[in-house]
Amino acid sequence: MNWLTSYVRPRIRALVERGTPKPEVPENLWHQCPSCERMIFHRDLEANQRVCPHCSHHMRVGPEFRFKTLLDEGSWQRLELPKVPVDPLRFRDSKRYTDRLKEAQAKTKAQDALEAAEGRIGGLPVVLAVMNFEFMGGSMGSAVGEAFVAAAERALASRAAFVVVTASGGARMQEGTLSLVQMARTTIAVERVKEAGLPYIVVLTDPTTGGVTASFAMLGDVHIAEPGAVIGFAGARVIEQTIREKLPPGFQKAEYLLAHGMVDMVVHRFQLRATLARLLDLLLRPVPLPAPVEPVVATPAVEPVEPVADGEPG
């Protein structure tokens, strides 16, 4: 039935209802994997952290998802992000930039393409900033830059690790050179975090390109990439047009970056939280936590004491 309900039926519906407004019913209950093209029931997809159960393709996810899956349950709250002047250039192409912004805000229910939360991972304090590719391709303008700076400042104030999940097409053209200088502004924020002796970890997800890669995304103490994520500076099409050659297979994929020394590891989404927790633990707890203090009682020589089965390790 899957292919019937998810493929044939919409097709027929589209034929029948051509020209009429789309009915307000929930979108397909079935998703097609963009990689293997097989259909996945939406609940299975959610249960699988939006990783294709057939081919392991990692689909794009947003800030809320990352907060929920990476931070210790109940430990976190969102940071309020600073407001910035909107549309400083009064930019207009075929559409006004302000209209594009409003559409993106309506679509994502977010202010802009970067959101942040403060919480814990494995008990250690963390500020987690996450980019949202759904919001104008995750592009970086003043709002993203300022939010990034604010998140880094919070990490400094809380003596927390700074973890950033990137997903961006690069700088936001509609803000012109103001978006270009965000590369410098975010870099300053990163430098301050590092100078304070706090870890700065970057999780590169699909896609991370352009000015975001060429600034804070490549300055991490540790770079983790999700499998298959496209990560690079220039877009593949631009390169193809420039050199008029076909690109090698796997070009700019996470695994390619690993092979070329640009990331430390490629980590499956299921292992991401545990990997971050382990890294932070290793960096921030150089000496293991003291073992749970055993009551020092002169052992009576009479009988061996049964250990109390409380099952709560330190």
Place this chain on the structure above:
Amino acid sequence: MSTLLDFEKPIAELEGKVKELRHLQNGSELDLSEEIARLESRAAKLLAATYAKLTAWQKAQVARHPDRPRFKDYVAELVADFTPLAGDRAFADDAAIQGGLGRFRGRSVMVIGQEKGADTEERVRHNFGMARPEGYRKAVRLMRLAERFGLPVLTFVDTPGAHPGIDAEERGQAEAIARSIACCLELEVPIVSVIVGEGGSGGAIALAAADRVLMLEHSIYSVISPEGCAAILWRAAEKAPEAAEALKFTAQDLLGLGLVDEVVPEPLGGAHRGRQTTIRAVGEAIERHLAELSGRDGPALVAARREKFLAMGRPTEG
């Protein structure tokens, strides 16, 4: 003048007529001096009028003019004892970014910049000023060297952008640019940047996260080329003039937005019509800014530089 921009043609026509009349005058009894003077003044007026209101798109063309002074010209005129240094110590020397030690107005400095090349052969050798990772890594090496000896860093920015290519990606183009920006921002010596032609995106800011960023009057500094922007947002490359206008990348726009510190005037008709005057003006502006920055200690320089960038685009108080 070898290259004429479209909007310069009416001026060139008048100037051509003046030349012709002068030639005629030589072998004739007729007095053409009045006519010559009239045409000359018309040409001068037209030049002034044209350059007084260049559109953003025209400025982009002036900024890319092949006869505009380039890195080598500035160094030849402004830097004595220039001693080029090469290589990133890891992979190669990138001819798109040049750099070395020299004396600017008597004091030792490190000079770094993109070089586009003068003719076709040179342009190919310098890859049109489009650097690969090893170029930015060389820049970082030279900046660190300058820092070790307390020498100010001068950068001349003139690039369409970083090189887009398989090799560049393989060797970490993005990482190299990010490190170069970070290096500029950590540097405990003064750093003054001049955008002398085209300031193309990440490849430009890699050398321009500086204490002072100066722009020549008709240079541009943009997140994307007008052609690239038109292709993406208008889906039509011929909309580049509109994109140029919308991107607000002229020196005047950017001074107004507080993203650059000073606009250095060019002679009438652009730097390509008065190369020496332009180079001297740039030299004087650099000297003035270096004088202001000298005497500050490293941490103070870094703190002020960071504050300057962090303040960009923030709502102004009051």
